[in-house]
Amino acid sequence: MKPIEGYPGSKIKRRTLLGGAATAAVVLAQTAFGKVMQKAVTQAELIVDPTKKLGPPPGAIGTRSPFEKPFKLPSDTSSRTPLQDLFGTLTPSDLHYERHHGGVPLIDPDKYELLIHGMVKKPMIFTLRDLKKFPSVSRTMFLECSGNFRGSKETLSPQEICGLTSQSEWTGVMLSTLFREVGIDPRATWFLAEGSDAAVMTRSIPIDKGWQDTMVAYAQNGEAVRPEQGYPARLVLPGWEGNTCVKWVRRIEVSDKPFMTREETSKYTEPVTGGKIRQFSFVMDARSIITYPAYPAKVEKGWIEIRGIAWSGRGKVVKVEVSTNGGNTWNEALLQVPVLDKAHTGFRFLWRWNGETTEIMSRAMDETGYTQPFYKTLLEARGGTGGYHFNPVTKWIVQKNGEVYLHPEAKK
Amino acid sequence: MWIVRLFFILMVLFVYTGCDKLNSDPSEFAGSYDSSVWPATFGLGRVALAREIDSLNIDVRPDGEGLPEGSGTVLQGKHIYIAKCAICHGHTGTEGPYAKLVGAFYESDSIQRGEKTIGNYWPYASTLYDYINRAMPYNNPGTLTSEEVYSITAFLLYRNNIIDSTIVMDARTLPQVIMPAQKLFINDDRTGGSEIR
Incomplete structure (x- = not known):
């Protein structure tokens, strides 16, 4: 759904959209032919007793109530989940935080391929259809960016303090299942995961995590992974910093040493005691x-x-x-x-x-x-x-x- | 009839022992997906051809593996940088608007670090080639030739007081560059449990 009105960052001004009418809200309404349209609701319509007015028929897609306006908080590099507006623990997919390094790529699922090569018996390419045919796993877990802290002024909401964490049920194939198919060299200790975004973003990951619980996820909360979350397939590493969960994953190269990519050296490393810089700090603390x-x-x-x-x-x-x-x-x-x-x-x-x-x-x-x-x-x-x-x-x-x-x- | 039965039992035994079952998984969760007998292969996917691998395999490692042929100089790099990089990183590499690239390493950095730069923070020179090649320029990624990437890398290393202006960057010289901040890096030293680190 396109953003409709009344939130920071909206390019569509209420006046442009509705011609300045005395509008109370904007809803999605269905025409007689089943087409969903944006419709302005006037104050007069709003005060009508809902039990005395026939509502729209069943629709092809659900919508959020026009009275509810939870929005992510975007910056140049990320977009934060409105933790203070949510209930329970699941993050609606359209409110999942975003952090990417070269924008959101548009990927044709029919052309999608995942290459696994390097220290393997048999380098292989899997299509999205292949991935979906393998035994699947679903798991509900959080994803959190490791750069998820702000705290310098009084007027910060949970979204602004630590809105770079979200929770979904992820479904996909275990990476270990694919590892078995390609045959991992027992001397291998690391693998590189590479995305097909404009940054062709890469991270080195210890091979043990690949064997243990890493998932190649193609679904999130029951539907295909959202583009902002890595459509059509991404890695999910339970409990590890979000950046390692490479989105739009196109290539996995198995190796016996880390690759020292930009994200694991100049970024996602932190100063620690003694003037040192800590690298490969994957696990998110409590x-x-x-x-x-x-x-x-x-x-x-x-x-x-x-x-x-x-x-x-x-x-x-x-x-x-x-x-x-x-x-x-x-x-x-x-x-x-x-x-x-x-x-x-x-x-x-x-x-x-x-x-x-x-x-x-x-x-x-x-x-x-x-x-x-x-x-x-x-x-x-x-x-x-x-x-x-x-x-x-x-x-x-x-x-x-x-x-x-x-x-x-x-x-x- | 018993022969048929024996044959069947042997087949079952064969399938069971032949199945390379995943047995190293310690998490209670993962146990739930591998509860039945799996075949040695599901027969999905296809073998990747060498040219398919080569077309995607662009990573460059600290030991120089992955570096292509070609070379670049500081002077060439300066011209390319001004034309293609300065708009985001500033003419001197210090004034932005985006990522400050230039700032030499000082020993005092190990105590109080200012803004991260290539000179005071990046631990490997190979990462410069790898990253510029895969992701830069930000609004036009993946368009630089290997000569251009070598040249920009040379220029940025020079600007950060790491190499001399006359050194040519290529697959042989780049892995020999030692970045001053490399000695500051340690692997994750958190050991689990109650410790705050």
Whole structure:
């Protein structure tokens, strides 16, 4: 669906679209011939009792209510998921975050081919039809960009702080299945994954991850993978930084050393203690964020269900703790079951707010014993600089007037 | 009749033992997909021809593998850079608007690093060739000849005080370039568990 109105970045101005009519909303309506059209709804039409007016017939494609306007927040390089507008843990495919390095390519699925070569017995080419015929697997998991942290001002929403994480059910063929077909040389230790975007983006990945749980996904949330997510096929590496999950994957070259591509050297490496630079830091550490109440929400005194998501690239989230008094005491939040491995996990904690200014925050613990650190702890552990893989506790200030703001701890 | 039966049993045994079952997978999840007997091959896909591999295999590694024939000079590189790169990276490589490319390495960088540049951050010279060749110019990717890529690489290495202005870049010389920041790189040192690192 084309963007319709009233959101930042929309090129179609309401006036142009509707000729300045007194419009309350824009909906998709179906003509008598089944054609779906954009239709302006006037204020007068809106106040009509819906039980006294026949609605449109069943349609060929569903639409979001015109009253709901969740949008991604695009920049030159990425587009962020509106975490504060979502419920549960699945990200609607059209709201999945985007990060690409040469735009979104248009790929004809009939011409799509995946080449696997290098240290293999038999270099092979698989078409999309081939990939879909192999035994398939579905798995619900998060994908997160490792450059997913902002925290320098009070007026940042969860989307702006860490909206580069999204969750989908991915379906595809295990890379190990394809490895068996080509016959991997036992001396192989790495493979290169290459996309067919304008950046022909590449990452080196340890071969063990390929054998273990890497998937070549052609479907997302029940339909074909979206173009922004790698149509017609992409890699998904459970729990590993998003950049390794190469989209529009066209080539896999098996090797006995890493290739030292631009993305794994000059990007996606982080300064650490001792003046060093850490490379090949693939796994996403545990993290959580309260998505409600969070900026720009406004709350009222009384019962508030604090809600959020927690996740870890190391395994399952086992516990989320919530503090409503600036970290003095912590309460165990309720985790929404089933808790999945390397997946967004919903948490909630019922809180009776007395109307006084306070600070609320959450911290995630995973099955490896890792606890999400405070900003200060993490910064010290890294030798004083931020960068990729920055997953600190997010603190929200709930003001007396009910407005909620980020407690900004970062310099930028 | 028993002979037929024995034959059948032998066949079954053969299929079972002949099946190269995936057995190294530690995750509980993966176990669910490989629960039945798999054939040694599904017979899908086709063998890739050498020319098909060659047409896609453009990667260049630190040891120089993948570098094509041809060469480039700093001077040629300067002209190509001004014509094709300066619009995004600035005439001197420092003023943008996009990615600052030039900035020499100082030992103090290992303590407090400013903006990342080729000189103060990139650990391998091969990556320059590989990346420029596959992805640049941003709005016209994959259009540079190998001479042009060698030349731009030479120019950028020169501008970052890494090579002399007279050195010609080719498949032999490029892998010999040692980038000053390489010594700062370490592999992931997180060891799992409760440690914050």
